[in-house]
Amino acid sequence: MSWKTKRLQNFTIKIHSFFFIPETSMKTSVGGNIEIDCFVEGFSINGMYNPAESELLVDSIKEHGMEKEVFHRSFLAALEESTGNFEAILLHKDGLSATKLTVSDGVVTETKVDI
Numbered sequence: 001m002s003w004k005t006k007r008l009q010n011f012t013i014k015i016h017s018f019f020f021i022p023e024t025s026m027k028t029s030v031g032g033n034i035e036i037d038c039f040v041e042g043f044s045i046n047g048m049y050n051p052a053e054s055e056l057l058v059d060s061i062k063e064h065g066m067e068k069e070v071f072h073r074s075f076l077a078a079l080e081e082s083t084g085n086f087e088a089i090l091l092h093k094d095g096l097s098a099t100k101l102t103v104s105d106g107v108v109t110e111t112k113v114d115i
Helices: 071-078
Strands: 002-014 024-028 034-038 043-050 055-063 080-091 100-104 107-113
Touching: 002 043, 055 080, 071 080, 071 107
Parallel strands: none
Antiparallel strands: 002 055, 002 080, 024 034, 034 043, 043 055, 080 100, 100 107
């Protein structure tokens, strides 16, 4: 499965939503930037940390090989801890089907897309 981010608008995710995902690392840099890399899940998230709200203002979400449906489900569960808007098109492994992923204030919707 791979994706193309279509929209990312005022999108924040609670940091604790990633604690349950195995093999996840968080790297910080000067100025409060954080990169969350979920190796098993096949994605990374970059953004600015807001310690007062314990959340990440997301700059980018990058996919690097989401292979298993169960891991995709863990990622969706983390997105339920979000505010703002995120939209992406997920191209399935068979290359013949796609899904539009829409997240709006923690409400996650998946819709089949004709390709």
